[in-house]
Amino acid sequence: MQITKQTKANLDIFQRRKITYTLVFLVLIAVFAGASLVSEFNLLDGVASFPAAMQWIISNLIPDAEAIERIPKILSELMETALVSVAVTVVAAVLAFFFSLLGSNITRVNRVVKRVVRIVAAFFRNVPDVVWAMLLMFSFGQNILTGFFALFFTTFGLLTRAFIETIDEVSSGCVEALDATGANFLQKVFQGILPSSMPGVITWVLYMIETNIRSSTLIGILTATGIGYLFDLYYKRLDFASASLVVLSIVVLVLVIETVSNKVRKVIL
Amino acid sequence: MNETVAIPAGKPSEPGRGEREAVERNIVRTHSGKIKIKGRNRSQTAITALCLVLLGITAVAFATFDTGSIDFGQAVLDTLHNIRTVFLEPELVRDTVGGVLYQLLVTFCLGILSTIIGAVLAFFCSLLCARNIAHPACVNAVKSVVAVVRAVPTVLWVLIFAVSAGLGSVAAVVGLTFHSFAYLTKAYAESIEEMDPGVIEALRANGASYWQIVCQAIVPTTITSMIAWTFMRFEINFANAVAMGAAAGAGGIGFNLFMAGSFYFDLHEMGMLTYIVVIAVVLLEMLSTKIKAKVR
Numbered sequence: 221m222q223i224t225k226q227t228k229a230n231l232d233i234f235q236r237r238k239i240t241y242t243l244v245f246l247v248l249i250a251v252f253a254g255a256s257l258v259s260e261f262n263l264l265d266g267v268a269s270f271p272a273a274m275q276w277i278i279s280n281l282i283p284d285a286e287a288i289e290r291i292p293k294i295l296s297e298l299m300e301t302a303l304v305s306v307a308v309t310v311v312a313a314v315l316a317f318f319f320s321l322l323g324s325n326i327t328r329v330n331r332v333v334k335r336v337v338r339i340v341a342a343f344f345r346n347v348p349d350v351v352w353a354m355l356l357m358f359s360f361g362q363n364i365l366t367g368f369f370a371l372f373f374t375t376f377g378l379l380t381r382a383f384i385e386t387i388d389e390v391s392s393g394c395v396e397a398l399d400a401t402g403a404n405f406l407q408k409v410f411q412g413i414l415p416s417s418m419p420g421v422i423t424w425v426l427y428m429i430e431t432n433i434r435s436s437t438l439i440g441i442l443t444a445t446g447i448g449y450l451f452d453l454y455y456k457r458l459d460f461a462s463a464s465l466v467v468l469s470i471v472v473l474v475l476v477i478e479t480v481s482n483k484v485r486k487v488i489l
Numbered sequence: 490m491n492e493t494v495a496i497p498a499g500k501p502s503e504p505g506r507g508e509r510e511a512v513e514r515n516i517v518r519t520h521s522g523k524i525k526i527k528g529r530n531r532s533q534t535a536i537t538a539l540c541l542v543l544l545g546i547t548a549v550a551f552a553t554f555d556t557g558s559i560d561f562g563q564a565v566l567d568t569l570h571n572i573r574t575v576f577l578e579p580e581l582v583r584d585t586v587g588g589v590l591y592q593l594l595v596t597f598c599l600g601i602l603s604t605i606i607g608a609v610l611a612f613f614c615s616l617l618c619a620r621n622i623a624h625p626a627c628v629n630a631v632k633s634v635v636a637v638v639r640a641v642p643t644v645l646w647v648l649i650f651a652v653s654a655g656l657g658s659v660a661a662v663v664g665l666t667f668h669s670f671a672y673l674t675k676a677y678a679e680s681i682e683e684m685d686p687g688v689i690e691a692l693r694a695n696g697a698s699y700w701q702i703v704c705q706a707i708v709p710t711t712i713t714s715m716i717a718w719t720f721m722r723f724e725i726n727f728a729n730a731v732a733m734g735a736a737a738g739a740g741g742i743g744f745n746l747f748m749a750g751s752f753y754f755d756l757h758e759m760g761m762l763t764y765i766v767v768i769a770v771v772l773l774e775m776l777s778t779k780i781k782a783k784v785r
Contacts (some may be wrong), residue, residue: 252605259740261658262685266606269663272653303550310547344743346770348728350735350743353761354750355575360686363552369568418536425543441644441736442751448522464609467645474640477784487535 281466287461294462298469301440301447304368305432312375313383313425319376321409323427326395327387330353337380344377349435353442366443371432379424386420387413419488426481433474491758516623529570571756579760582623583753584745589762591770594641595658596741600727602662607669607726614670615677616703621686639671643729647737661739665729680711713784720777727773731766742766 256263321327323337353370360366394412403411441450447466454463517525581589617623618631647664656661688706698704734743735750742762749758 227568234705237704241688241704248605253603255601255605258597259595259602259658259662261599261602265654265659266666269650269654269659271614273650273663276652277649300553303546303553305548306543307547310543342771343767346765346767346774347763348731348735348743348746350732351575351750351759351766352740354735354746354759355569355571355756357751358571358754358756359564360559363557363559365561365564367557368554411608419532422536422539437642438644438732438736451645451648460524460652467641470642470645471637471640475636478636478640484535484539488532 235410256397276460277464280460281468282461283465284461286459287465290465291460294447294466294469296471297450300364301433301436302473304364304371304446305429305436308368308371308375309379309425309428309432312372313421313428315332316376316379317421318381320380320387321413322392323380324387325406326392327408327413340385341377341380341384344373345381346377347373349374349439353439356363364445364446367436367439367445368475370439370443371436374435375428375432379428383417383421383423386417386424390417390420422488423485426477426484429482430474433470433477434438437470495704574756575760575763577760578757579764580757581750581761582606582758583754584758584762589742589745589765592740592742592745593765596730596743597727597769598729599658599661599665599733599739599741600723603665603669603730604719604723604726606662607666607673607722608715610666610670611677612675612715614674614679616707616781618674619678619681621684622683622689622702622707635671635674638667639675643668644736647733647739651737656738658740659740660734661730661737664739665733666725668729669726669779672725673718673722676722677711677715680718681707683714684710712717714768716784717781721782724770724773724777 255261319341321338322329323331323341325334328334328337348372352373353366356366356369360369391413394416395408398408398412435449436446437448440446440450442448442451444452447470451463451466454460454466560702584592614631614635618628619636620628623631643665646667647660650663651657651660654663684707688710689702692702692706730739730741731743731746733739734741734745735747736743738744738747740767746759746762746766749755749762
C-alpha cells in the first residue's frame with residue numbers, strides 16, 4: 221500500500237517536472253521570437269554568419285609581414301592599456317574602500333550618509349562607461365586621461381558596492397570585539413576591517429583589472445586612444461591581419477592576468 | 490588573518506609547571522621581550538606583496554602617462570560644466586519619448602536574445618566541462634577554449650562578426666552571445682562541480698542513463714544558482730548592448746547615445762538618454778534581486 225503510494229508520488233514529481241520543463245521551454249521560445257521580431261534579429265542569419273566569421277578568424281590568425289612589423293607599436297599600446305587598467309583599478313579601489321566604510325552597515329556614520337553613499341555608488345555604476353567616455357571627450361579630447369576617467373567612474377561605483385558587501389559580510393564579529401575593547405574608529409578600520417576584508421577586496425580588484433582591460437578596448441574605440449583605437453584603425457583600413465594580431469595580444473594579456481589572479485586567489489583565500 | 494597567541498582560558502588557579510612551560514614555548518617574543526600578537530602567514534605575505542606590486546605598477550603608470558599638452562585644470566572645469574549640462578539639464582530634442590523607449594526595447598531585446606542563446610549553449614557546454622561528470626581531457630580542452638573566448642572583448646566579437654554579417658542586430662547578438670556563452674559556461678560548470686557527489690552516484694548506481702542524470706539530478710539541484718547567474722549575465726548583456734550600439738553601430742538606444750554625443754554634440758539629449766538607460770538598469774537590478782531572493 222505504502223509502496224504504491226510512494227511510487228505514485230514519485231511519478232507525480234516526474235510528470236510535474238516534465239510539464240515545468242515544457243512550459244519553460246515554450247515561454248523561452250515565445251520570448252525569443254518576440255525579441256527577434258523587435259530587434260530584427262534572424263537566428264538563421266546569425267548561424268549563417270558563423271562559418272564565414274570562423275573562416276575570417278582562421279585566415280587572419282597568422283600575421284603577415286606587415287603585421288609583424290607592427291608588433292612593437294601594438295605591444296607599446298598594449299602596455300599602456302595594461303598600465304591604465306591597473307592604475308585606474310588601484311586608485312578607484314583605495315577611494316572606494318574609504319567611501320564604502322561610510323556606506324557599510326557596520327561602520328556607517330549615520331543612516332542618511334549610508335543612503336547617500338549607496339545612491340552615489342549606484343549612480344556611478346549604472347551610468348554607462350560609453351556616456352562617461354563621450355562626455356570626457358569634449359573636455360579632455362583624444363587623451364589618455366579620457367580613458368582613465370571613463371573607466372575610473374564605473375570602477376569606483378562597482379567597487380564601492382562590492383566592498384560594502386564584503387565589509388558587511390566579513391567584519392561584523394571583529395568590529396563588535398574591537399568595540400568591546402573601546403577601540404576608536406581608525407583602530408577599528410585598520411586593525412579589524414582592513415585585515416579581515418583584505419582577501420575579498422583583493423579578489424575584486426583582480427577581477428576589475430581584468431574587466432577594465434576588456435572595457436578599455438571599447439572605450440579606446442570611442443575615444444581614439446590606446447589599444448582599442450589601434451584595432452579600430454587597422455579594422456577600418458581593412459588591414460585584418462594586423463587587427464587580428466591586436467585581438468591576439470589582448471587575449472594573451474587577459475589570459476596572463478587571469479592565470480596570475482587565479483594563483484593569487486588560491487594563496488590568499 | 491591576525492594570529493593571536495593562544496593562552497589557555499578557564500581557571501587561573503595553579504597551572505602545572507609543565508603546562509606553564511608549554512604556554513611559554515608557544516609565545517613568540519620580539520627582541521625587546523614584548524609578546525608578538527601578529528603572526529605572519531603565507532596569505533598575509535601574499536596580500537602585502539600583491540599590494541606593493543599593484544602600487545608599484547600604478548606609480549610607473551602615472552610616471553609614464555603621456556598626457557600631452559593638456560591644461561588639466563581647465564579640462565576638469567570643462568568636465569564639471571559638461572556633467573552639469575548632461576545631468577541637470579536633460580531634454581529630448583531630436584527624438585520623441587516613444588521613439589527612445591522603442592530603442593530601449595530594442596536594446597533590451599538584444600540583451601534577451603544573447604542571454605538566451607548564450608545560456609542554452611553554455612548549459613550543454615558546461616556538461617562537457619564540469620569535473621564531476623565529464624572526462625578530464627574533455628574538461629581541460631573545453632575550459633581552455635572557453636577561457637580564450639572569454640578573453641576577447643565583446644566589442645571585438647561584434648566587429649569580427651560585422652565583417653561577415655554586416656553591422657546590425659545579427660552581428661550584435663552573435664558577438665554578445667560569445668562572451669555570455671563563455672562566462673555562463675564557467676559559472677554553470679562551477680555550480681555543477683559544487684553539487685553533492687552522492688546524488689549523481691546514487692542515480693548511476695540505479696542504472697540511470699546520462700540524460701536521466703542530467704535532467705533528474707543536475708538540473709533540479711543547480712537550477713537556482715544557474716538562474717541567478719543568468720540574470721546577472723542579463724544585466725551585463727543589457728549594459729553591453731547599450732555599449733555595442735554606441736561603439737559598433739548595433740542599433741538600440743546606444744546608437745542614439747552615440748549620435749547625440751559624437752555626431753550632434755547635444756549634451757542635453759545625451760543626458761536624457763542616459764537617465765532613461767540608468768532607470769532601466771536600476772529597474773532590472775531590482776527585478777533581478779527579487780528573482781534571486783525568490784529562487785533561493
